[in-house]
Amino acid sequence: MLTTVVAVYENGILRPTEPLSLAEGQTVQITITPVAAVRTPEDEEYRRRLAAAKTLAELFAIMESAPPLPDDYEILRALDENRKFSGHRSWFPAVDTTP
Numbered sequence: 001m002l003t004t005v006v007a008v009y010e011n012g013i014l015r016p017t018e019p020l021s022l023a024e025g026q027t028v029q030i031t032i033t034p035v036a037a038v039r040t041p042e043d044e045e046y047r048r049r050l051a052a053a054k055t056l057a058e059l060f061a062i063m064e065s066a067p068p069l070p071d072d073y074e075i076l077r078a079l080d081e082n083r084k085f086s087g088h089r090s091w092f093p094a095v096d097t098t099p
Contacts, residue, residue: 003020003021005018005020014030049062050062050063
């Protein structure tokens, strides 16, 4: 039986986004294939508006309409995770970016 599910990798654990029909303790083989981020129509509209901005004032006004970041968002951790994901070393090696 071949089943494809989407999972999110968080804090060292793969978490499926939907329930799996597996018996408790069942062994499975996993093949990892990264998927492109799913963009909503709202995301695309926001991206289009940013690209169309003609002045900094217009760009800043559009950015003010962006949804707020999560309360636990840390810019250094986000930058470090992006660098690691792309195969580069950290810009901030002295900063502990583990959750």
